[in-house]
Amino acid sequence: MAERSFKAEVEHLRKGDGDVFTGEGILAITKALLENGVGYVGGYQGAPISHLMDVLSDAEELMGELGVRFEANASEAAAAAMLAASVHYPIRGAVTFKGPVGVNVASDALANLCSSGVTGGALIIVGEDYGEGSSIMQERSHGFAMKSQFWMLDPRPNLPSITKAVKDGFELSEASNTPVMLMVRIRSCHVTGSFETSDNVPPPLTMKQAIAAPQSDFQRVVLPPWSYVHEQQKVKERWPAAEKFIVENNLNEVMGPQGAKMGIVLQGGMYNGVIRALQRLGLADVFGKTDVPLYVLNVTYPLVREEFDAFCDGKDHILVVEEGQPEHIEQHLGSFLYKAGAKLKLYGKDVLPMAGEYTGQVMLDGMTAFLKKAAPDMLPGQVRAPNRDTPAIPDLSKVVPIRPPGFCTGCPERPIFAGMKLVEEELGKHQITGDIGCHLFGSLPPFEIGGATMGYGLGPAANGAFDGGGERRAISMLGDGGFWHNGLSSSIGNMVYNKSDNVVVIVDNYYSAATGGQDLLSSRAQSDTKNTGNPIQDALKGVGVKWIRTIDHTYDVAKVRDTVREALTTDFKGPKVIVASSECMLNKQRREKPLRAKAIKEGRRVDVPRFGVDADICTGDHACIRLSGCPSLSLKRLDDPLRDDPIAHIDQTCVGCGNCGEVADAAVLCPSFYRADVVHNPGGLERWWAGKRAGIIGWLQKRRDDNRLRLSDAITVAAPEGARAAPLPPMGALK
Amino acid sequence: MAVKPKADTAVGEILKLAIMAVGGQGGGVLTSWIETLARSQGYDAQATSVAGVSQRTGATIYYLEMTPSTGQQPVFALAPSGGDVDVLIAAEMMEVGRSIMRGFVTPDKTTLIGSTHRQLAVSEKSIPGDGIADADEVRAAAEVAAQRLILADMDRLAVEQGSVISASLFGALAGSGALPFTRAAFEDAIRAGGKGVEASLRAFDAGFKTADQGPNALARAPVADGPKIIGPKAKMRDWAALLEQVKALPEPVQMMAETGLRKVVDFQDVAYGAGYLAAVSRVQSADSASQDWLLTNEAAKYIANAMAYDDVIKVADLKTRASRHARIRQEMGAGDDQLIQLTEFFHPRAEEIAGLMPAKMGAKWEASERRMARLDRWFGKGRRLRTDSLRAFLMLHVLGGLKGYRLRTRRHSVEVAHCEKWMQACLEMAAQDYALAVELVRNRRLIKGYSDTHARGLSKFDRVMAAAHLLEGREDAAQWMARLREAALQDPAGKALEGAIATVESFV
Structure with missing residues (x-):
């Protein structure tokens, strides 16, 4: 799905x-x-x-x-x-x-x-x-x-x-x-x-007819x-x-006035950007009517010499707008001109940058630089002689933090990396290769676990040079997507063949998750049109892997830690493969949320977990965040003059995956985390017993409070415009 | 060099909107509302986005262009250009900053609608100290860069209405008047979307009012003051007497001393509070009005933190208070007909158990590796306690009630000794270098966390305190001490601190 x-x-x-x-x-x-x-x-x-x-x-x-x-x-x-x-x-x-x-x-x-x-x-x-x-x-x-x-x-x-x-x-x-x-x-x-x-057309010859x-x-x-x-x-x-x-069939298009002394040759995909730059220079209108001749290459290979020659005829200056490097098209057109003995001047990666995306500003600057040389009279006066200074806008480059993508709230891969981080603290740093997939985010802070990535399914293959063994075993990451794409044969099979002594962690989240959650051979989803439910473990056994450990609940950080430690320290010789499986949370929420909402509505008993942090127990050392990085685990400032540092805080987007509690436990962090399960539609007996318990607990609490001085309640949260944790909407709720 | 384009060219007929969001914020929903709106009002519109990053908490941009339909196809750009954006919507404060950095907000044309709430980047929240970026700098830049600026906590406006930020931002866009469409047309676009319409419309209204009438349109009652000391009448009289003592302290110190006093009384009792005030007075006698009592004020803060250390008894007490249960119910949004089950995560180590023993016995056990290993075997494992159940509650309730015994524990004796040593060092320094003494007091900030984190904090504290003798006599000793402390807060392993200490050692 x-x-x-x-x-x-x-x-x-x-x-x-x-x-x-x-x-x-x-x-x-x-x-x-x-x-x-x-x-x-x-x-x-x-x-x-x-x-x-x-x-x-x-x-x-x-x-x-x-x-x-x-x-x-x-x-x-x-x-x-x-x-x-x-x-x-x-x-x-x-x-x-x-x-x-x-x-x-x-x-x-x-x-x-x-x-x-x-x-x-x-x-x-x-x-x-x-x-x-x-x-x-x-x-x-x-x-x-x-x-x-x-x-x-x-x-x-x-x-x-x-x-x-x-x-x-x-x-x-x-x-x-x-x-x-x-x-x-x-x-x-x-x-x-x-x-x-227009109407859909069935194929004149179908595959079924062809195979017959x-x-x-x-x-x-x-x-x-x-x-x-x-x-x-x-x-x-x-x-x-x-x-x-x-x-x-006129696949390429020529636009603009005839007889101009300059023109632009461009990839079709660059057309809108070129027109926008010309619009901003007053040289094209909203509908693309342009004062500068354009030769639009809707076909960028092969280049048709006779068309190009015709376009260049009578022109002195030609600009090639070609995104990316090297400048294949510009070189090709240059050779046409040289061989024809043409005298016209060819511009391209001199007025435009060799590398990088051709954004609006790049186009505007490049177009302006070209026209300054090719047709300065066409440029608006303000461009030729700018006379107004723009106000200086403060530099924010030191303030605004970078925001690379990372694991989603509740991602089942987070606890795998938390467990690996704990092993790293015990046994030291290991040689690690990554693979293509969400798990590559594990190489970013806060985990920083991973090294090079060489291609889809090639994580373990990228450690091939280390397969000869040594003092510390190398670790390779591989996703279920990469495993089926190329990993089984290129990576795993050859580890067996070459008698590798290294470790592979296969992150199995039931889908090709990084590409949008498509099903795979090993997906658990029932599909009408595809054959799913084929375990990775069976394939591993099939190619001769003997040491296989399965973790069927990746949120068990202690188990991940112990399994990885075992793989790194066992006497067993040969490839050691850990298959760590839990469902992609994004897909899981998408699937389960509507069902849960429906169940609550229908009056059935539903237990909704979420984590919290006791503000007065958290000391603000952020050790938990360094083992998590979860979007829903953030910081808030307290309105308490005795505290210097912001404390951990979990917002309402928490999906109760369990990572926080597991990490607090496995890493022996601190007792400030708690899990609150809100029970919707509790049964009669459950309600009665909860009432009894609450009565006794309340009596004990009152008895103690009647006999002591205490603070009226915990610290209040600072003004909302401070560093309040940002409540992301629950994953999947928006689609 | 950037070129300033002509303002009145053909391109002016195209309205350009960019939305900068963090993945998962619903930027796609907002984009499709705007697109639907534009088409319904007889405009040609085009939207682009980069899917992929958008779900996974990275920064992402959605972009729209629109112009009145003429029957002829306009040429729209696929991405925003610096200096050529009419409306910039940024769904988070640092994204406001990013939009300015990228040149999308310019004083000649851009209406900037931004949400002031923060969604912290990993780099901001993972350092042990305070790494939160300065939103005020972004605000100041926004005031210079934007032609028209609408800044408010759009996230709160939406969440209060049971909706998400895309709805309040859409409301603010309507309220800004930047698009030539009626409010009703905006609301119809939400209805056409068909999902969560009522909540979205309420959040839309909140966003609209904020943009239309300013952020004070929906001003709320100011939040009540901080927590107070409450309790039985007889004990409140003792409390009042302590408060009288606070009034005897120099005026600039009183606020901090009272806050600190509350904390230690809550931690233990009135007598303990009196001990706290005595410690503060001790510092006061080494201080003077000429320094505005800075040393005493800082001491009032950090002595309170040192005296209200985080032991098992404190944690057990806080976990079993009635006020906590009420607070969690409220935070979790649990209604009266819903039950709450609470699971606590404890992982006691031998150190915590030994700390709970009578002082002499605890010291003896701690000295023996064999005994500590035994304690670890007996107690040292992760425990999940259901504090809504009687058994677990009773256990913690009993533990939390051990205040009478606390002052005889091993942990208390260690804390007292540590605190005394620290105060001694600070007071001795006060006579020689007042500013350095203040910094030594502030070093207490380094001690926090539990178990390993706590141990690391202690070792950093020791290293930073030990650097005092290297700095003694230098004019800039205090600045260096502050720098060392900041370095210690940069990373958990203390690498930055090592570097900073190496620098200090190089010049002494």
Whole structure:
């Protein structure tokens, strides 16, 4: 069950001719796939296209009606490999994953696919995770297109353009027998807008029909001598065919006045940013009517020389707006100009930065720098000679703390790292590698447990050099997502094979949680369309792991601590794998909260736990926070002149996961934590007995109070604008 | 160099709103309300977000643009630009700061709507001292940077109405008048959302009034003064007599002394309170009015903390008080028809048990590793006590009632000796270097926590106190002592302190 459900929105995918669709980019892409007769879809989740996978999954019923096959692939490599169906069969297929890491994983299959070439249109929809909010290394996918010879679409970021690119992509792919990558940047995936829909088209040939009449052609297999033939076909047949299609169908766009002495060449995805900069300089209007000629590359690979030459004709200055590095397009266009002996001046990564996101300010500065050289008269006077100083705004860089993402309230992974931290305090620091997934947050403060991370499922493999053993065992983290993606074979299997003596902690939260809570082979959820409930432990045994420990309740910090300690100190030789399982709290809350609310409403007995801190017992040393970092465990200042430091405080967003109590106990911290279970709809007998008990307790309390001086009540909280703990709304309550 | 764009270009026709939030705050809901609102009022609108970070407590930005529909498709930007944002909504005080840092708030155009509440970053809350960022600096910057500023605790406004901050911020946006839409249109957008409508509308109203009429629109009664000493009449007479003694102290010291006195009387009894006042007077006699009685005032604070140490008896007493049960009921929002079950987490160690023994016996046990190991075997394990049950309550109630015996315990003798040594050091220093003596008194702040944390605090305290002889005679000795203490509060392991002491050693 994914974090976000698109069940309601999926109904919009049924719209037909003349209707208008309004919504998010990813839904629009799905709609376009259906309108273009796609025969099969698949992919692997990951920002920014996780939701595209979720939409496809939620739309499975509709796709079934149309005869479209949906496969949730095991990895990006598996997804790309699935496009093999379009090699021999005239069926359109589309897969999606993130770039560039997903493209890295897929590159082997993509290279083979490109060599073989395709008969049916093959579309790879890549969510380019570049710029603000990205959680991966900053690279481009463009280089993959150049090395394997597939075509790259980078449409203008609005719904009509993106959906048109789906159609163009399929047609271009078929016209040139080459797979096409449709790149959508992170904000385009989630941009909202409208486009005119048309009827969904069932695939002319379904997968079921195709398998009934199998086809093969050994000339398409990547084996010599045909692999050499394929390379020649790429450059002699498919490339010219692609260029022809691009030109004839005007996939790239030229805008603005003719006859100007300068112009801008840009990636389609940069269009809105370029227009905004021109708007701010008074050189374009709200609707994009521009005074500066633009050559918009909706196809960024291959570059069509004749189009470029025509655009440059009569111009003295050309700016290339190309985000990311290296500057593939600029280099390519430069070589065109050089070979043609052109005299015009080419600008690009000199007025714009080589690296980093092209934000609004970067664009404005770059555009201004270009125009100052190319057409200074066009710039507004104020830009040419600024005459007004802006007031100095105080520098807050020393005040405002950074706020990286971290474990959610109640996350079952927090206590695993708390337990590991306790072991670290006992046995010292160990060599640790991380993996891809939420558990990578464990390498950030307050835990700081983890080192390098090399890729999905590669945590233990990244410790391979240490598998020879030594004084202290190395530890690798691995999530259940990474385990099934690549970890079982690349990491675990090879630890067994190489007789590793190291330790692996598999964080099993029942889902591919970091990508949005998609189900996995080992998920506990019942699914109508997928086979779940296959334990990780069975797979471990299957590849020959002998030392396996299972923790089925990660909140038991003492057990985590003892198990990790055992793994690090046992005499057993061979890989030691701990499977620590508890459900992702975000998903759990999403599932259980409505049920609980319903039960309370219906008068059934429900016990709602939450933690608290006794303000007068807490001394403000924050040791608990250093073993937690939970968003609901924060600080507050007391209105007490005797106290210097703020004390711990738990706000109402606490989900009562138990970590606080466990940590206070296992780390022998302090007695200020308590758990309060509010019992809704208690039974009659329970109520009667509670009343009796309260009576006796009350009598004892009164007897003591009647005989002593005491403070009227605990310290009051300081004014709310101080450092009051921020009550986050309960997780999942907002969706 | 940043370019100042022309103000009256075509771009002025597009309204631009950015929302800076912390993941999980409901920024997505607020964004979709604004989008729905704009479309319902005949505007073309576009929203963008970066999903992923948003759920996981990281800082995140939502961005909207809108312009009246003409039938022709406008070109909207996908992300906010510095100097080109009309309305900036920041759902937390440091996010207000971040929005200013990133240049999204400019005096020529930006209406800044911010919530003053704090959601502390991990870096702020994990240091042992006080690492909370200074919100006043952010407020000062906001006053310079924004064209129009609306700052209020939007989170409290919403929570008081049983809703979440997105609703009060939406109300404040309506109340600010920054968008050309009626209040009713805003409210319709909430209704169209369909979830938690009534609570959202109440929080919307609170946000609207705050923006429209200023943060005092919903001013609340001032909070009552701090806690008072209460008790049976006879004992209150003794208390009154003690208070008379406080009045004999120099005026600047009285407030702190009375607060401290309350704490130690609550901890033990009136006689103990008298002992506290005697200790304060002892410091007073080494002090003078010429220094405004600073040393005595600080001593009044820290002697109270030292005398009301955290022992098993205190914890047991606090855990079993009637007022605590009432407070927890209120905090948990439990109604009359709901029961509360309370689980306490104790993990006594041999040290706590030995500390509870009579002084001589406890010292003997503590001296023997074998005996301490035995105590650990007997008592040293995590215990969860249900203080709503009779058994656990009775046990703690009895423990909490051991005040009469407390002054004979091993723990008390250790605390008294430690306190005396510390006071001695401070008083001796007072004659030589008054400012340094004040800092020595303040060093007591380092002792806090339980078990290992407490032990670490003690060792830091000892190291910092020992540095006094290195600094003696230096003009800046007090400043250095304060710096050492701040360093000791920087990290739990005391690395910063080690570095600071190394620096001191290098120049003596």
